[in-house]
Amino acid sequence: MEYRKIKDEDNDGGTLSNDIENLRGIGFSGVASVSNVPQREQAKWKRKTVVTVALTFLTSSQAILIVWSKRAGKYEYSVTTANFLVETLKCALSLAALARIWKSEGVTEDNRLSTTLDEVIVYPIPALLYLVKNLLQYYIFAYVDAPGYQILKNLNIISTGVLYRIILKKKLSDIQWAAFILLCAGCTTAQLNSRSDHVLQTSLPGWIMAIVMALLSGFAGVYTEAIIKKRPSRNINVQNFWLYIFGMAFNAIAILIQDFDAVMNKGFFHGYSIITTLMILNHALSGIAVSMVMKYADNIVKVYSTSVAMLLTAVVSVFLFGFNLTLAFFLGATVVSVSVYLHSAGKLQR
Amino acid sequence: MEYRKIKDEDNDGGTLSNDIENLRGIGFSGVASVSNVPQREQAKWKRKTVVTVALTFLTSSQAILIVWSKRAGKYEYSVTTANFLVETLKCALSLAALARIWKSEGVTEDNRLSTTLDEVIVYPIPALLYLVKNLLQYYIFAYVDAPGYQILKNLNIISTGVLYRIILKKKLSDIQWAAFILLCAGCTTAQLNSRSDHVLQTSLPGWIMAIVMALLSGFAGVYTEAIIKKRPSRNINVQNFWLYIFGMAFNAIAILIQDFDAVMNKGFFHGYSIITTLMILNHALSGIAVSMVMKYADNIVKVYSTSVAMLLTAVVSVFLFGFNLTLAFFLGATVVSVSVYLHSAGKLQR
Known part of the structure; x- marks a missing residue:
C-alpha cells in the first residue's frame, strides 16, 4: 500500500493555461483547410480517449499488483530506491521517445531538450508538494487508522475539482x-466496510491534516496541468523529461536521508522480486499516462479515470483473488456510473 | 414495523390522465385575464409545496412514532382494527371538509358526494393491489430477512418511476x-448496516417476489394518481371519500378473516395506548397528505418526499433516541440531496 504513493510523484509544477491549446488547435486548422477541422477534432478526441483508457487500465492493474504482492508475502525492498527507479525509467522512456522523434522530424524549437530558466523553474514545485504530503502521511496515522485514511483520501476528488476551478479558471457546469x-460519495461508498465508521471519530487535527493533504495532492495535480498546458506546442516528452529529472533528484535525496545505511549494507536491489519489477514498470507507465492525460485532457478526466479504475480493480479481484463484492460496492459503483454519465451530459455549451 | 403498511393503503385505483389538470389550468387563466396567470401559477406552486412539506413531516413523524412505540414495549393491539380506524378517520375528515365547503360554496357538480358507476368503479383497484402486496409480504420473509426486506423496498422507487412513465405517459428528462x-441508490446507502450484505444472497424466488411487490406498490400509487387526476375539477375530498370508503370495506373484511376471535374475546380496542392513538391519527393525516400530493403534484414528488422524510427521521432520531449516524448515512444523504437538486435542475423545458 505504501508503494502507491510513488504514482503521485509523476506530477510536477508550473503556471496558468486557459485553454491556449484549444485556441492554437482552432488557429492551426483554420489556416490549413476547413475540411481538416473535423479530422483534427476527431484525432484530438481519439488521442484523449487512448490516454484516458491507458491510465484507467494501468491504474487498475497497479492496484491488482499491490494486492498480489501482499498475498505473495512481505517484500523488504526499499521504497525510496523503487521510487528512484520509477523516475529513472520514466526519464529513459521519455528520452527514447524523443530520440525517435528527432530522427524522423529533426530537432525543432518545440522538441529540443535544452530549456530556459523561465521554463524550467516551476518544474520542481509539484515534486516538492508531494514531498510535504508524503511527510504528513507518516504523521496522519497517529490520528487515523489505515482504512480511515483510505476513506479520507477521497477528499482528493473534491480538492482537485475546487483547485481546478480556482487555479486553472476552467468552468464546470452545475450538473x-x-x-x-x-463521484466522491460514490467512490467512498464503494469502499465502505464494517470498520469505515471509525473515520467519523477522527479528531480535529486528523481532519485538518487530511484536508491539507488533499489540498497538497490536488494542488500538485492542477499545477502540473498548468505547467504542461502553458506551452501547448512543446513536445510532451521534453516536458516529461524535465518533470522526471526533478523526481529523480528528490528521490535520490530521499534515499540518502532515509535508506542510505540499508542500501550500503544490503545493496540497492535488496528484496526486489519479479512483482517489484512489474510494479516499477507499471508505475512508470502509469506516470507517463498521467502526464499524457494532463496534456491532452485534464485533471477532471484523470480523477474520473482513476475512480473507474478503482471499480474495475474490485471487479477483477473477484475473479483473480475470490474477493466478495459488497452491496455498498454495487451502490457506490452505480453512483459513480451515473456521475460519469452526468459529467458528459452536463457539458457546458461552448 | 408491521404498522407501516397501513400508510400504503391510502392510494386507490383509476385510468389515464395526461396532464388534463395542466391543460385546464392554462385554459381557465387564459379565459379570465392575463395578469391572473402568474398569480394562479404561484397559488398552484404554493399548494404543491404545502402538501409536499406536510407529507414529508407526517411521514418522518410516523417513523419516529414507530421507533417510540417499539422502545415503549410491545403493544398487543390488532393491526387490522387499527387499519380500519385509520380508514374511518380519513373518511370522517374528508366528510368534515366537504361539509364546510358545502356550507360556504353550496353543493355543486364538482363537490357533490353522489357519483356514477363509471366514476367509482376504478376506486377499489389500488386497495385490491395493496391487499395482494400485503399477502405477499407474509411469504417473502421465507426468503428475505427483515433488514434485507427494508433494503429491497427501495425497488419501489424504480418501479414507481418506470410505471409513472408507462401508465401516466409523463416524461422525465435524462437528467x-x-x-x-x-435516489434509489442513495436511500439504500443511507440504510446500510453490517447485516445488509445478506440481501445479495437472496434467492431467485425472493428477488421475483420483491420485484412483484415493488411493481404492485408502484402500480397502486400511479393508478391512484390516474384516478384522481382524471377528473381534475372534482373536489379532492369527494375523491378521497370514495377511496377511503373502499379502504374501510377491505379492512372490515380483513378483521373478519384474521382477527374476528380476538376482537370478540378481548374487544375492538384491546391493547390500544396513547401511542397507538397517535399513530392512527398520524397515518390518517399522512394518508390524506398522499392523496393531496397525487392531486396537486405527482408520484415522483411523493417518492422524493418520503425519501427525504427517511433522512429527516434518522437525524431527528439522533436527538430523540441517541441513535448514531453512520458514514453510510452521510454518503446516502449526500447522494439523495444531489438527486433532489438534479431532479429540479433537469426539468424538461416545456
Missing part, C-alpha cells in the same frame, strides 16, 4: 459539479 | 432519470 460530488 | 436512479 458537472453535482456529478463531481457524486 | 431526471439519472436523479431517480441516484
Whole structure:
C-alpha cells in the first residue's frame, strides 16, 4: 500500500493555461483547410480517449499488483530506491521517445531538450508538494487508522475539482459539479466496510491534516496541468523529461536521508522480486499516462479515470483473488456510473 | 414495523390522465385575464409545496412514532382494527371538509358526494393491489430477512418511476432519470448496516417476489394518481371519500378473516395506548397528505418526499433516541440531496 504513493510523484509544477491549446488547435486548422477541422477534432478526441483508457487500465492493474504482492508475502525492498527507479525509467522512456522523434522530424524549437530558466523553474514545485504530503502521511496515522485514511483520501476528488476551478479558471457546469460530488460519495461508498465508521471519530487535527493533504495532492495535480498546458506546442516528452529529472533528484535525496545505511549494507536491489519489477514498470507507465492525460485532457478526466479504475480493480479481484463484492460496492459503483454519465451530459455549451 | 403498511393503503385505483389538470389550468387563466396567470401559477406552486412539506413531516413523524412505540414495549393491539380506524378517520375528515365547503360554496357538480358507476368503479383497484402486496409480504420473509426486506423496498422507487412513465405517459428528462436512479441508490446507502450484505444472497424466488411487490406498490400509487387526476375539477375530498370508503370495506373484511376471535374475546380496542392513538391519527393525516400530493403534484414528488422524510427521521432520531449516524448515512444523504437538486435542475423545458 505504501508503494502507491510513488504514482503521485509523476506530477510536477508550473503556471496558468486557459485553454491556449484549444485556441492554437482552432488557429492551426483554420489556416490549413476547413475540411481538416473535423479530422483534427476527431484525432484530438481519439488521442484523449487512448490516454484516458491507458491510465484507467494501468491504474487498475497497479492496484491488482499491490494486492498480489501482499498475498505473495512481505517484500523488504526499499521504497525510496523503487521510487528512484520509477523516475529513472520514466526519464529513459521519455528520452527514447524523443530520440525517435528527432530522427524522423529533426530537432525543432518545440522538441529540443535544452530549456530556459523561465521554463524550467516551476518544474520542481509539484515534486516538492508531494514531498510535504508524503511527510504528513507518516504523521496522519497517529490520528487515523489505515482504512480511515483510505476513506479520507477521497477528499482528493473534491480538492482537485475546487483547485481546478480556482487555479486553472476552467468552468464546470452545475450538473458537472453535482456529478463531481457524486463521484466522491460514490467512490467512498464503494469502499465502505464494517470498520469505515471509525473515520467519523477522527479528531480535529486528523481532519485538518487530511484536508491539507488533499489540498497538497490536488494542488500538485492542477499545477502540473498548468505547467504542461502553458506551452501547448512543446513536445510532451521534453516536458516529461524535465518533470522526471526533478523526481529523480528528490528521490535520490530521499534515499540518502532515509535508506542510505540499508542500501550500503544490503545493496540497492535488496528484496526486489519479479512483482517489484512489474510494479516499477507499471508505475512508470502509469506516470507517463498521467502526464499524457494532463496534456491532452485534464485533471477532471484523470480523477474520473482513476475512480473507474478503482471499480474495475474490485471487479477483477473477484475473479483473480475470490474477493466478495459488497452491496455498498454495487451502490457506490452505480453512483459513480451515473456521475460519469452526468459529467458528459452536463457539458457546458461552448 | 408491521404498522407501516397501513400508510400504503391510502392510494386507490383509476385510468389515464395526461396532464388534463395542466391543460385546464392554462385554459381557465387564459379565459379570465392575463395578469391572473402568474398569480394562479404561484397559488398552484404554493399548494404543491404545502402538501409536499406536510407529507414529508407526517411521514418522518410516523417513523419516529414507530421507533417510540417499539422502545415503549410491545403493544398487543390488532393491526387490522387499527387499519380500519385509520380508514374511518380519513373518511370522517374528508366528510368534515366537504361539509364546510358545502356550507360556504353550496353543493355543486364538482363537490357533490353522489357519483356514477363509471366514476367509482376504478376506486377499489389500488386497495385490491395493496391487499395482494400485503399477502405477499407474509411469504417473502421465507426468503428475505427483515433488514434485507427494508433494503429491497427501495425497488419501489424504480418501479414507481418506470410505471409513472408507462401508465401516466409523463416524461422525465435524462437528467431526471439519472436523479431517480441516484435516489434509489442513495436511500439504500443511507440504510446500510453490517447485516445488509445478506440481501445479495437472496434467492431467485425472493428477488421475483420483491420485484412483484415493488411493481404492485408502484402500480397502486400511479393508478391512484390516474384516478384522481382524471377528473381534475372534482373536489379532492369527494375523491378521497370514495377511496377511503373502499379502504374501510377491505379492512372490515380483513378483521373478519384474521382477527374476528380476538376482537370478540378481548374487544375492538384491546391493547390500544396513547401511542397507538397517535399513530392512527398520524397515518390518517399522512394518508390524506398522499392523496393531496397525487392531486396537486405527482408520484415522483411523493417518492422524493418520503425519501427525504427517511433522512429527516434518522437525524431527528439522533436527538430523540441517541441513535448514531453512520458514514453510510452521510454518503446516502449526500447522494439523495444531489438527486433532489438534479431532479429540479433537469426539468424538461416545456
